[in-house]
Amino acid sequence: MSSVSPPVPASLLRPGLPVWLITAMACIASFMVVMDGSIVNVALPAMQRDLGLAQGTQQWVIDAYLLTLGGCMLLAARAGDLYGRRPVLQWGLALFTLASLAAGWAQGAPMLLAARAVQGMGAAMLATSSMTLVMAATHHDPQARARALSLWAALNSAGFAFGVVAGGLLTEALGWRWVMFVNVPVGVALMAGVAWGLLPPLRAGQVQRLDLPGALFSTLGCAALVWGITQSAQRGWSDPWVLGGLAAAGLMCACFFGVERRSAYPLVRLSVFDLPGLLAGNVLMLVLGATLAASIFLLSASLQHGVGYGPRDTGLALLPMALALAAMRQCFAGAMAAGKAGRLPVWGSAVTAAGLAWLCALPPQPDYVAEVLGPMLLVGCGLGMVILSATQAVTHGVPPQDAGLASGLANTARQLGGALGVACAATRAGSVGHGGGAVDSQTALLAGYHAAFGLTAVLSLSCGLVSLWLPKR
Incomplete structure (x- = not known):
């Protein structure tokens, strides 16, 4: 049975505040969420030494965050639609900041894993609220919405690569605890900004109940x-x-x-999929998430384990890719807003696949400029082009009262795609690397990564095929 969505507040921002302010807060919040999914990767060996983590426990430092992040997306998104953007964002910031502080002070595996799980719950509220804020603040101007969402998408995607950079620098300079503590001052500043800049939600008429059975099944599923x-x-x-x-x-x-x-x-009004492009856009977001996460995972792993870079050098090596992702916003945001970039995801997928295919020939001792920088720039530019298209597809024509629902669906698709992409890439690299009969371990590792890069290139091309399903603007 469908139902009428709750009314949206007449204004989200306090009078006189510019739209760019809410866009900046939303981008920073989303950047924190994505960055925290990768910042611990290069810090895991230091965590293991300091806390005595077992080999299997290391993976759970990452998985505890991903499980609660992916599981709570739809629940957090619907709560924002029903109870207001400001309270959900405030609760998300409070959980994320306090959990980051607790993780940084952890003295053993139980405290660290519990803090990471709570951090994921707060991150789910931030991830859905950040896109919702941008959509709600710019609903009156489609071109302003397109520009703001393109910036949100670019920084959101670049956050994963920047997380590797920050993780390497912080771990070597200050210790692994600072990959957690770094969230605390940013979270406190954002809480103050939200309390000052956003209006409390209006309550008009009877507030709908939260669909608890649906929330339980969606979260567990x-x-x-x-x-x-x-x-x-x-x-x-x-x-x-x-x-x-x-x-x-x-x-x-x-x-x-x-x-x-x-x-x-x-929790999810099924009629929302009648909106043009929403279903296709979420499928594109799923495949895009798989391609993006697998690409960055493989680049980080191959440079550290296959080539021999340290954490700091690996992070710095990935920085141009992150910058390329963000730069695509400046290059194509205008064309996207004007509806003149219909083939952008096709071209972007092809450029990404070309960069990944180039990496299939990564040598054991590469020249950075000639054999690493070039393909990474192709991957970053191509993914940036696809991200703009996918973000527009899942937000185009969505009414303000369904902004949270659309955001939750998009973020859920992307997180699930990312988990699937990393798992497939790791499985492919492991199966080839351990069963290829190479004469030494480094050659075996590189052979596995080459095969995984090829698989990810196929994923990228599938993004282009899925984009052909999107309705023309």
């Missing part, structure tokens, strides 16, 4: 799917625990859609 995908990299796709996680995800998904069809106040 997303968490089971992310868990199954992330564990496949270590256990293999045929492992009973992996198959059980994927089966549980399918069962929860079926229960979720059954509940949503009958609910008077659905």
Whole structure:
């Protein structure tokens, strides 16, 4: 059963405040979420030494964050639609900041993993609220919305690469605890900005109830799917625990859609997929998330383990790719806003695939400028072009009262795609690297990474094919 969405406040910003201010706050909040998904990667060896983490526990430092982040997306998005952008964003900032402080002070694995799980819950609220704020603040001007969303998307995507840079620099200079502490001053500043700059939500009429059964099934289903995908990299796709996680995800998904069809106040109003391009845009976001996460994971891993770069050098080596991602916003934002870049995702997918194919020949001792910088710039520029198109597709024509729902769906698709992409890339690299019969370990590692880069290039090309499904503007 469908229902009427709650009314949107007449104004989100305090009178006299410019739209760029809310865009800046939203971009910083989203940047923090994405950066925290990668900043701990290069700090894991230092965490292991300091806290005595077991080998299997290291992976859970990452997975605990991803599980709660992916599992709570839809719930956080719908809560923002029902109860207001400001309170959800404030709660998200408070959880994220306090959990970051607790993770930095952790004295053992239980405290660290619990803090990372709570951090993921706060991150889900930030991830959905940040896009929602941009959409709500610019709903009166389609071109302003396109420009703001392109900036949000560029910084959001560049955050993963910047996380590797920051993680390497902070770990070597100040220690691993500062990859957590760095969130605290930013979170406090954002909480003050939100309290000052955003109006409290208006309450007109009866407020809808939150669909708790739907929230339970969606959260458990997303968490089971992310868990199954992330564990496949270590256990293999045929492992009973992996198959059980994927089966549980399918069962929860079926229960979720059954509940949503009958609910008077659905968490996801299924009629929202009648909006032109929303379904295709979310499929594109899923494949894009897989390509982006797999690309950065493989670049970081191949440079550290296959070539021998240290954490700091790896982070600095990835910096041009992050800058290229952000630069695409300046190059194509105007064309996207004017509806003159219909083939942009096709070209972007081809450019990305070309860069990834180039990396299939990465040598054991590469010349950085000739054999690393070139393909990374291609990957960064191509992904930046696709990201602009995917973000516009999932937000075009969405009414303000459904901004949170659209944001939650898009972010969920991207997080699930990212987990799937990394798992597939890691599995491919491991299977080839350990079974290729290479004469030494470094050659075997590089052979595995070459094969994984090829697989990711195919993923990139599939982004272009999916984009042809998008309606023409």
